[in-house]
Amino acid sequence: MFKWLAGKKSTEGSKPHSLMIDELKEQIKSQLNVGEDLTFRTIKRDGDKLVLSYMNSLIDTTTLDEFIIAPIQDNTHTEWTCEGIAQILPIANLSAQNQLDKVVEGINVGKVYIYVEGQPYGILGDVSKTVERGVEKAETESLVYGPKISFTESLIGNMNILRQNIKDINLCMEDLTVGTRTKTKAKLVYIKDIADEENVNAFREKISQLEIDYVAGTTVLGQLIENNSWTVFPQLVTTELPDRVTIALLHGKVVVLMDRSPDVLYGPSPFFTFFESTEDVYMRWNMGLALRLLRIFAAFLSVLLTPAYVAVLTYHYEVIPSPLLVSLGQSRANVPFPPMFEALLLEFFIELLREAGARLPTKVGQTMGIVGGIVIGQAAVNAGFTSNILIIIIALSALGSFTTPSYIMGTAIRIIRFPIILLAGFWGGIGIMLAFCFFIIHLLKLDTLGGSYLSPVYPLRWKDLGYSFFRVPTQYLSERPLTNHPIDAQRFSAQKVKKKDVDE
Known part of the structure; x- marks a missing residue:
């Protein structure tokens, strides 16, 4: 429910009340102290009033004009209700909302709030403008062989890269939020039928239990969720190479992506993992x-x-x-x-x-x-x-x-x-x-x-040595590293590979 001004508070569980446009403006202004950047645009038709509330610096004005304002003005026969307006807007990300804190949070991340005077709720539409760089060559982890592209600061772009590399319906991406004030979006990524549930839960619980206002990036997040923050040795790998993350996911590791961070965090990461390079595979x-x-x-x-x-x-x-x-x-x-x-x-x-x-x-x-x-x-x-x-x-x-x-x-x-x-x-x-x-x-x-941390040397796992300390022919790596406790430990059938070699 909207938080009403003094003397107009609604009781919990009651039917949603409607607001006058001037009241809505005052309530949003009281929450967002941003001056002229907060914009209200009012449209009138046959005695009805509709207001668009948005942050001018965060939205794409072309998207707002073409896909929000133009359809509303051109469809003169559509009834101005939440359902009617939602049907004429060619925007994928729309949601009905009547809670002030959610409305303000949406406007603060680049959404527009569409409200018709007298209606019990309005619509939040995503018209945000993102500032990001294109996919470029990796800088900190240079390679001779293998793909040269690196992750960027765009969470959606990084997700797209991983989806292109792993076209598996079991690739899961869970939504997370990091930072009590910044509320940075993050993704917990793993392959459902491979990754160990305990590793997934460890990441999920450690991140959800963080009570901190701001996390600068995945490298800082890794320091916050590591069990020993006093040591100089990192316990989780951060990388900017998509193919390295792809290999880690297929080996049963768990990955964390963060918006506005070009590095990706994954684990478990024993000591010898830090000496591995994707060139060893290629x-x-x-x-x-x-x-x-x-x-x-x-x-x-x-x-x-x-x-x-x-x-x-x-x-x-x-x-x-x-x-x-x-x-x-x-x-x-x-x-x-x-x-x-x-x-x-x-x-x-x-x-x-x-x-x-x-x-x-x-x-x-x-x-x-x-x-x-x-x-x-x-x-x-x-x-x-x-x-x-x-x-x-x-x-x-x-x-x-x-x-x-x-x-x-x-x-x-x-x-x-x-x-x-x-x-x-x-x-x-x-x-x-x-x-x-x-x-x-x-x-x-x-x-x-x-x-x-010294796995697979301690405790000694002979089969895992081929993935970490040594590099052996791929046909002898039919099982995933047991260090990660994968659910599906079998990568391929070793017997079929041997039979094929004999036939050839």
Whole structure:
């Protein structure tokens, strides 16, 4: 029911009352303090009055003129009732409404409220104007093979992309609302006969229980619904690649889309998921296997290389071969700092260059990264601040972290290097082992939607290793990853594939 002005409140359960147009205007104005942007247009015919209420900056004026105003003015014989007007309007999204809060909410998102004076309710029609960019090439997750398009800020456009990729009637898209004030639209996406109901419920409950006024995007939403928000390791994947989301859905994962967010969130997402790339699927299996193992090894090398340099030069000279020890001594002869401070200083310079290159315009940022690295590195060596060997080690560590397909996981790897360098400087090899033991225990304690974060390595699932740690021929992946607890675990019949190979 409309909220009436003082002295005109209706009792609950009573028959809907009608309003005068002036009363309706005053009530809407009292709720929306937007000045001249709130527009009322009154149309009269044979003593009847009809008012259109809308926000001028949110609507498409062409749609309003052609599909709302023109049909109402041209159909002179149609009775001005809610049912009669609804029949002549060529708009798909129409709804009858007589509750003030719903009317105001509709106007605030780009709808027009059509009300005939004396009627018990009016009509909300969607004539919203959306500001969005077209489908473009992915920026943060570049690929050589596979589709190059990325998601955009349009929720409807992203849904359309997924529908084109998965033409399955069991693809479900549930409506969600995020943010108590912004009320951002979101979609919970999963394949009904594949995704585990517990994973779906976990997403649904965590999002519905959020009491926050504003959520900036899916990356922020992921932080809010993760079980451990203190760790640097992400527990849910965010991606801008539709084909990666398609593969995740077909493997039994659950996806969340948000309006005005170009990234998509999905889970469960164990640790090794962040080292997967869709190129591994499009390339031959042995090439994909080599590249995936290279990424994991590069990440391990990125974390270990600089701390090992600090530990060896501080405590463990005996492990260095004599010829290399001489060149190390000559390289560090003019360096006045201990290895730990030297390494931290170089790591800080690298992070400074990386951040500056990311914030500057693309062409300027690339030039800054290359020229700045060469100039600062050479100047630091000539000034005696660091050694040539450490420059090489720091560069290899940086390259190793950049091979990770997930930007968030690559950043986490770069962050954890700093405490490991400190421990290596204080306690040498023992400090490195202490740090690794701590991180392994920490990873074992983490979970993703209630599942193990180190799955399928712990608990060990041999069949799932082909989807995460290794890459095996597709014909041997007849079952979906058991880590996701899929309802329909069978992708295809392995016996038919083998029989076909034999016949050929």
